[in-house]
Amino acid sequence: MVALVSEYVSLKPRGVDDFWGCCPFHEEKSPSFHIRPDRGLFKCFGCGKGGDVFRFVEEVEGIGFRDALERLASRTGIELKAADPRERARRQRRAELFRCSALAAEFFSEVLWSQTPDGERGRAALVDRGISEETAREFGMGVAPDSWDALTGYARQRKLPLEVMVELGLLRPGRRDPNRPYDFFRNRLMFPIRNEQGKVVAFGG
Ligand SMILES: [Zn+2]
Structure with a gap:
């Protein structure tokens, strides 16, 4: 989740299972957006947006749940497959x-x-x-x-x-x-x- 969100937000760790950055959903100069990767959740205290990783992809890409699911599935697939030498062959x-x-x-x-x-x-x-x-x-x-x-x-x-x-x-x-x-x-x-x-x-x- 950190790798995924980092594609949109510059995250900084702050404590255990907690990363902060400027919210991708509203304009801001100081971070009020954070994620808890172990729980798979994000939350912005500025605009109030929050939810799980699917919701994040839906919101940030402006797509529906199905598309978000597919995108995450293919993303996970790519990462898993890339590590497998037989798949590379x-x-x-x-x-x-x-x-x-x-x-x-x-x-x-x-x-x-x-x-x-x-x-x-x-x-x-x-x-x-x-x-x-x-x-x-x-x-x-x-x-x-x-x-x-x-x-x-x-x-x-x-x-x-x-x-x-x-x-x-x-x-x-x-x-x-x-x-x-x-x-x-x-x-x-x-x-x-x-x-x-x-x-x-x-x-x-
Ligand atoms: Zn926000």
């Missing part, structure tokens, strides 16, 4: 997945707008489906070239981890040698599927 893995899918989307899109037979075929397929260039560009669409190793070669050239590309479903492990994967999507339009943050998480083909 998972995050790095996720970041790697995002990076690879973003670069793959870029690759497919470059092919689609290129002056190559693959690009021409892709643009013809857009016309067939009644998709305008504007829409295709807006959604970052692309085309997978008619090749077994175009994306694999691109991944090698960009030093993308091939096992991550396999995990994304973009490459398939080789039948004879799993370390020599091949392109899964060939000669088809690619639709990047994005999450709420706008990051590419998968492809529809």
Whole structure:
């Protein structure tokens, strides 16, 4: 609670389980606002505002209880997760997945707008489906070239981890040698599927 409130108020300890600062809810020069972290309470003797940590977030952010709850939950989650090395590894893995899918989307899109037979075929397929260039560009669409190793070669050239590309479903492990994967999507339009943050998480083909 001290860390949270300190984001809004400069607190000074005064005695046991007691921190004082200038109230964030009204104008003042000398502190009449204090918190009791062990009890999870705040109180201002100037404007009379007081309550628990949820009330504090509601008041200071001007949001409702639900939003305050979510904000505190995600905040606590972030702090807990950051301390967990397995969670850190998972995050790095996720970041790697995002990076690879973003670069793959870029690759497919470059092919689609290129002056190559693959690009021409892709643009013809857009016309067939009644998709305008504007829409295709807006959604970052692309085309997978008619090749077994175009994306694999691109991944090698960009030093993308091939096992991550396999995990994304973009490459398939080789039948004879799993370390020599091949392109899964060939000669088809690619639709990047994005999450709420706008990051590419998968492809529809
Ligand atoms: Zn106050």
